[in-house]
Amino acid sequence: MFELLTEIVSNQRVTDDTWLMGLRSAEIAQAAKPGQFVMIRVRSGLDPLLRRPFSICGVRDDLFLVLYRVIGKGTNLMTELRAGEGIRVLGPLGKSFVVPDKRTSRLLVGGGIGIAPLVFLGQFHREKQIPFMMGFRSAKDIISPQRITGEDAGFLVATDDGTKGHRGLVTDLLEERLRENPGEVAVYACGPKPMLRKVAQMTMPLRIPCQISLESHMACGLGACQGCAVKASAASGRSYVYVCKEGPVFEAEAIDWEGL
C-alpha cells in the first residue's frame, strides 16, 4: 500500500458520462491486482474533503487506469484535471478477485461503470476467457474494453433500450450461458445492486462460485472509519462486512442480498 503524488498522464471522456484517467506510479501499477481499488484525493484543500474510491481498471507498464462515472462534485472536478498535473493516490487497497485453477472458465458480468474491475481481471487472466458480458443503458453508453486496455477483446452486450446487442439485461445473457451446460465456471460480477442481486440469485442455487465487487461510501479505505458497512448474510454469522478491507470483492454467499 502506498500514499503517493502520482502524475496524470491522460484524462479523457469515453462516453457521455464516463472518463478514463491514466496515472503514473510504478509502485501502484506493479502492486495492483484485479479487484483492488485506490482512494483519490481529487484536489488539495477542504472541498471536497474526503478521498473518492475507484476500482483499478487496468495497468500498462508504470501506469494504472481509473474509469470513472461523473456523478457528483468530486468526479466533476476530476474531469477538469489535465495531463501533467499531480494527484494524491492511496492504494492499492482491498481484496482482489481470487482466480481458481485453470480448468475453470471465467464468466465476467459487468453493468455500466461496474465493468471497471472486470476489464482489469480480463486483462490479467486472458486464458480461459469467455466473452465478457456487459450491460449498458443504450448503445451510446457502451464502454469497449479495447478502448481501455488497447487490447482486442470480444464482448457480448445487452442494452436496456435494445440499440445494441441483446435488448434487456446483462443477466439475461448470463442466464442463457448457464442454461446451456456451462461446465466448470466461476462468475465475476460488478455493477448496480439489482444486477448483482440477480447474479447472486442465479449462481448460488447452482453452486457456481461467484465473486462480486461491491461499492460503498467510505472515508478512509483502510478499515478505520467503519463507514463502508454492508449487511452480511445470515450464513456468515456476521452482522456487517466492510467493503474497504474485507472487500470490495466478496463471495456471493457472504452478502445479505435482500438487505443490500
Add this chain to the structure above:
Amino acid sequence: MIGKDFDMPLPVPDLTTQIGPLSLQNPVIAASGTFGYGLEFEPLVDLNHLGAVVVKGLSLKPMAGNPPPRIVETPGGMLNAIGLANIGLEAFLKDRLPKLRKFTTPIIVNIYGHHTEEYGELADGLKGVEGVAALEINISCPNVECGGMAFGIDPVTSARVTETVLKNTDKPVIVKLSPNVTDIKTVAKAVEAAGAHALSLINTLTGMAIDVESRKPKLANLVGGLSGPAIKPIALYMVYQVARTVKIPVIGMGGIMDYTDALEFLMVGARAVEIGTANFVNPRVTLEVIEGIRNYCEENGIRKIGEIVGSLRTEPATSNQ
C-alpha cells in the same frame, strides 16, 4: 554564514507535554474512531512517532453498529453514524492489544457504556492491563437509564460516570466532552470535581443531511456526528472556554487539518491535540502536524511547547512595525 548562534548547537524544541500523570513525547494524538486500532495505519505511519493513539471506542460486549449508509460528506466535513461498532473488550484484549504492545507510544483506550455500571465494568476489565496508558471516557453516547439521552449533556450523569470509572481503574482518566450542550463549562467543572485527570474536547456535533430527490435522510440513522474542518471554530471556542475554567489539562480537537490548526488549539490552552477526520483525508497528517509544530517552534525560537500553551494574546492587534 554569519549568525550570532553559528557556534551554538541547533535548538531542538522540547515537544513533551504532560496530561495529568501521562507524559507524551509530543502533543499530537490520533483520535478515537478515526485511526482504528492504530494497526490499520501501520503501513503508512510509524506509530512510535506519535504523542499517543486513542483506539476505536470500546464497549464491554461487541457491537455490530448501525445500518448503512453510515457516513456522508457535507461541506467541509462529514457526518457519521457508525453506531459505535467495535469488537468488544474480550477480543480487544486477546487480538488487538498484544499487537500494540510493541509500540512505545502510549495507547489510550476510549470506552463507553449503555449505563453507568457498564462503564465501571469496562474500566475494571482494563484495570492493571499492560499496554493501556490511560482511559478516555466517551460520554456522548445514549444513556439507556435516561431514555437514550446522552450522558454528556448532563453534568450530574457525566460526573457519575467519571466517578464510577475512577473507582474501577488504576489508569489516568480523560473525559471526552460532548459539544451538544448549552454550556460546556458546566459539564467540564462537574467532571473535574468528580476527579477526572484531564478533559478532551470536542466530540462530534449532532447533525443531519437529506437527499431532496428521495426526501430521505442521507444517513440510515437519520442523525450523525459532524466532524472535519467545518466544526473547527466551534471546537476552538469551546476549548478556549474550558481551558480557562478548569485546572486539569485539556486536550483540544475538532477539525484539525494541519499544524496551524493544531497551534490554534494549543494557543487557547490545550496541552495536546487529537486529530480525527484529517486521518481519512491524509493518512500521514499526524506526522506532518508534529513536523509543522517542530518547525514553527524552531522558527520562532520556542524551546518548549509549553510556551505556546495558552499563549493567546487577547489585547487588540497593534501595528508596531
